[in-house]
Amino acid sequence: MDIYQSSIRPILFSALKADPEWLHYQTLQLLSWLNRTRSRPPSQWVQSRLQQAYCLRNVALEQTLWGLKFPNPLGLAAGFDKDGVAARIWGNFGFGFAELGTVTLHPQPGNPRPRLFRLLEDKAALNRMGFNNHGAEALARRLEQGLQVEEGLQVGKLQVESSNQPSNLQRSNLQPSNFQPITIPLGINLGKSKVTPLEEAAADYLGSFRQLKDLGDYFVVNVSSPNTPGLRSLQDAAQLSLILEALQQENNAQKPIFVKIAPDLEWDAIADVIKLAQTYQLAGIIATNTTIRRDMLKTQIIQATGKPVSEEAGGISGAPLRQRSTEVIRFIYQQTQGTLPIIGVGGIFTAEDAWEKITAGASLIQVYTGWIYEGPWMVRRILQGLVHKLEERGLTSISEAVGRED
Ligand SMILES: Cc1cc2nc3c(=O)[nH]c(=O)nc-3n(C[C@H](O)[C@H](O)[C@H](O)COP(=O)(O)O)c2cc1C
Numbered sequence: 244m245d246i247y248q249s250s251i252r253p254i255l256f257s258a259l260k261a262d263p264e265w266l267h268y269q270t271l272q273l274l275s276w277l278n279r280t281r282s283r284p285p286s287q288w289v290q291s292r293l294q295q296a297y298c299l300r301n302v303a304l305e306q307t308l309w310g311l312k313f314p315n316p317l318g319l320a321a322g323f324d325k326d327g328v329a330a331r332i333w334g335n336f337g338f339g340f341a342e343l344g345t346v347t348l349h350p351q352p353g354n355p356r357p358r359l360f361r362l363l364e365d366k367a368a369l370n371r372m373g374f375n376n377h378g379a380e381a382l383a384r385r386l387e388q389g390l391q392v393e394e395g396l397q398v399g400k401l402q403v404e405s406s407n408q409p410s411n412l413q414r415s416n417l418q419p420s421n422f423q424p425i426t427i428p429l430g431i432n433l434g435k436s437k438v439t440p441l442e443e444a445a446a447d448y449l450g451s452f453r454q455l456k457d458l459g460d461y462f463v464v465n466v467s468s469p470n471t472p473g474l475r476s477l478q479d480a481a482q483l484s485l486i487l488e489a490l491q492q493e494n495n496a497q498k499p500i501f502v503k504i505a506p507d508l509e510w511d512a513i514a515d516v517i518k519l520a521q522t523y524q525l526a527g528i529i530a531t532n533t534t535i536r537r538d539m540l541k542t543q544i545i546q547a548t549g550k551p552v553s554e555e556a557g558g559i560s561g562a563p564l565r566q567r568s569t570e571v572i573r574f575i576y577q578q579t580q581g582t583l584p585i586i587g588v589g590g591i592f593t594a595e596d597a598w599e600k601i602t603a604g605a606s607l608i609q610v611y612t613g614w615i616y617e618g619p620w621m622v623r624r625i626l627q628g629l630v631h632k633l634e635e636r637g638l639t640s641i642s643e644a645v646g647r648e649d
Contacts, residue, residue, distance in 0.1 A: 505533075588611075
């Protein structure tokens with residue numbers, strides 16, 4: 244047990260009963276500060292400490308997929324950093340990639356609070372956030388500014404390197420000598436604005452994609468959140484094809500585009516999505532989003548509202564989702580004989596959970612709820628565990644483990 248699990252989590256979750264959304268907001272505020280000031284020494288000092296604590300580099304975990312270099316297969320799932328306020332910080336927590344969003348064309352406040360609940364007994368969360376976000380334009384502006392900071396950093400470095408005697412001003416630009424910023428692939432997850440009618444969904448996704456297409460390394464069409472009325476009906480082949488057609492027409496740089504699906508789809512419907520993914524030459528499928536099922540939960544009453552969990556709207560994430568999302572991954576992998584890459588997400592807490600997803604067919608995996616419960620050391624623990632599993636089996640690369648169920 245680390246200090247997060249033995250002290251911080253019990254204090255925050257059980258003793259103080261800190262509101263999950265408040266806690267999330269405070270965390271993001273801090274990370275946003277680190278992100279904005281990341282070229283300055285105090286932030287770089289913090290970042291180098293984070294790297295020492297949380298990062299694990301191992302060549303066996305590296306993969307190049309869709310022309311992108313992933314230092315490891317474990318990413319941050321969509322929903323944590325919807326507005327990309329900490330976009331360039333996630334690599335310092337050991338993640339191999341991070342998915343920003345869901346972002347919508349129009350800024351929107353999301354559903355009324357409370358809308359995020361911890362289900363401690365189940366190691367799960369229930370959320371009905373409803374795509375609260377500042378909109379695609381704001382994300383584009385933030386990411387563009389971020390790129391300028393990065394370029395500034397490069398220029399600063401060159402000036403210092405090319406000058407024999409740096410001025411005091413240049414000296415103050417010097418980074419701590421042991422600090423190396425970590426760059427990881429950034430995905431952007433797109434959703435439909437609540438105000439946009441379902442029939443106009445394709446134009447809405449396209450509007451966001453136009454503004455962001457040069458700023459993300461990959462893109463996700465999110466048609467699987469249970470918290471926007473009717474959104475999941477966009478998983479139907481007829482509706483989804485309109486969206487994919489529109490995006491691929493606009494996708495002149497051939498950025499990897501994924502579709503993220505719900506765990507509650509029937510096999511037939513998943514098979515339809517697979518066909519579409521092949522027709523529109525998608526990079527792959529993200530499986531899965533949260534579930535609307537409640538039958539597997541131990542929790543009966545949501546403490547914060549006093550209502551039965553069956554009466555509370557929203558999607559369940561975390562441990563209760565693990566098995567179903569793995570089944571969906573396995574189904575996609577088997578149907579496509581491994582030809583369509585899968586990003587696996589749902590209920591990963593341990594290296595065993597991660598291995599289960601990878602060997603079922605996921606080339607990359609993501610976490611959200613597990614990170615909240617297990618704390619920031621979770622990433623390193625999982626990566627270390629994956630390295631051990633590779634060694635035990637005499638494998639030299641994580642890519643050899645994909646779909647290799649024994
Ligand atoms: C509070 C919360 C907000 C989420 N928001 C989004 C979102 O905006 N877009 C999305 O595609 N998935 C969202 N998700 C789903 C996660 O990305 C992930 O698919 C799901 O939680 C399963 O993974 P987990 O069990 O590791 O949490 C959210 C999940 C949680 C818990």
